[in-house]
């Protein structure tokens with residue numbers, strides 16, 4: 001039995017210089033960027049999509065990307081471009097590449 005699925009990890013967060021439309025507070029909206037990944041036995045295999053949400057630290061109003069205004073969308077695009085995917089989200093892919101290279105190296109050594 002192989003256990004697999006998707007999980008997500010927070011890869012970036014930043015406070016935005018926007019006004020909360022719910023409580024009118026300034027600079028209280030935090031933007032959280034998550035990277036989803038496919039896992040096999042809870043070990044990351046490869047990264048999938050990015051998602052984000054915003055939360056006001058004053059009134060706790062949370063918004064999804066579809067509900068972002070222009071200012072939040074601009075901040076979202078900026079953080080999405082600068083946030084890097086952690087290397088360990090490619091763990092299974094790296095393992096497969098190392099195994100293939102090892103088998104090829106053994107074949108070359110035995111062949112010569």
Ligand SMILES: [Zn+2]
Nearest residue numbers: 020023056059
């Ligand atoms: Zn608010």
